Amino acid sequence: AQSVAQPEDQVNVAEGNPLTVKCTYSVSGNPYLFWYVQYPNRGLQFLLKYITGDNLVKGSYGFEAEFNKSQTSFHLKKPSALVSDSALYFCAVRKMDGSSNTGKLIFGQGTTLQVKP
Amino acid sequence: DSGVTQTPKHLITATGQRVTLRCSPRSGDLSVYWYQQSLDQGLQFLIQYYNGEERAKGNILERFSAQQFPDLHSELNLSSLELGDSALYFCASSPTQGLSPLHFGNGTRLTVT
Numbered sequence: 001a002q003s004v005a006q007p008e009d010q011v012n013v014a015e016g017n018p019l020t021v022k023c024t025y026s027v028s029g030n031p032y033l034f035w036y037v038q039y040p041n042r043g044l045q046f047l048l049k050y051i052t053g054d055n056l057v058k059g060s061y062g063f064e065a066e067f068n069k070s071q072t073s074f075h076l077k078k079p080s081a082l083v084s085d086s087a088l089y090f091c092a093v094r095k096m097d098g099s100s101n102t103g104k105l106i107f108g109q110g111t112t113l114q115v116k117p
Numbered sequence: 118d119s120g121v122t123q124t125p126k127h128l129i130t131a132t133g134q135r136v137t138l139r140c141s142p143r144s145g146d147l148s149v150y151w152y153q154q155s156l157d158q159g160l161q162f163l164i165q166y167y168n169g170e171e172r173a174k175g176n177i178l179e180r181f182s183a184q185q186f187p188d189l190h191s192e193l194n195l196s197s198l199e200l201g202d203s204a205l206y207f208c209a210s211s212p213t214q215g216l217s218p219l220h221f222g223n224g225t226r227l228t229v230t
Contacts, residue, residue: 032216034218036221041223042223042224043119043121043207043209043221043222043223043224044160044207044209044219044221045119045221046218046219046220049216049218051216090160094216104150104162104165104173104175105150105162105219106162107159107160108159109159110159110160
């Protein structure tokens with residue numbers, strides 16, 4: 001069964017410092033992984049995805065994620081955090097239902113990122 | 118703006134009642150997904166439609182039902198509401214069933230009193 005885990009409920013980082021939000025996955029077959037961000041009272045916004053190819057994926061707002069097959073991880077990173085990056089971040093995996101080619105996503109529990117000035 | 122429109126934004130109703138949540142997908146998107154977000158359960162997938170047909174079902178209660186209409190908008194019907202149904206309900210859409218990202222609306226916040 002496909003699943004993702006986000007081991008940290010909250011990550012605190014100072015503005016200007018690099019940030020990492022962790023995600024590990026469990027899938028059978030090829031992993032299709034996504035990161036989304038949710039600001040207060042808003043829907044989720046797509047940041048980036050890994051389907052195949054380069055292990056370092058670049059996304060919106062300066063975010064990137066590193067796919068590591070041996071560690072089954074897909075950590076979200078940013079070289080220099082901004083206060084405006086403070087939000088709830090979700091890792092997700094696309095779930096395959098047997099022969100059905102559905103695109104539904106299974107989300108992790110979310111990690112709150114707090115960037116302090 | 119994701120292009121996905123959900124109405125109403127807020128809904129307050131009593132236990133035992135029935136409500137309908139509406140979603141208009143992004144222009145051109147054929148697939149619609151419904152998710153429930155609550156503090157204790159996180160983001161739970163409920164159901165997916167593609168071009169009017171149900172394609173996948175998640176942890177959707179029998180009291181809940183959904184449909185996608187010929188104009189591709191979708192409605193989620195919640196009946197015999199319980200206090201535990203209070204949550205944020207999101208609709209998302211994508212062009213296909215494949216690997217394109219889902220685009221989420223801003224949600225409907227349902228409060229059952």
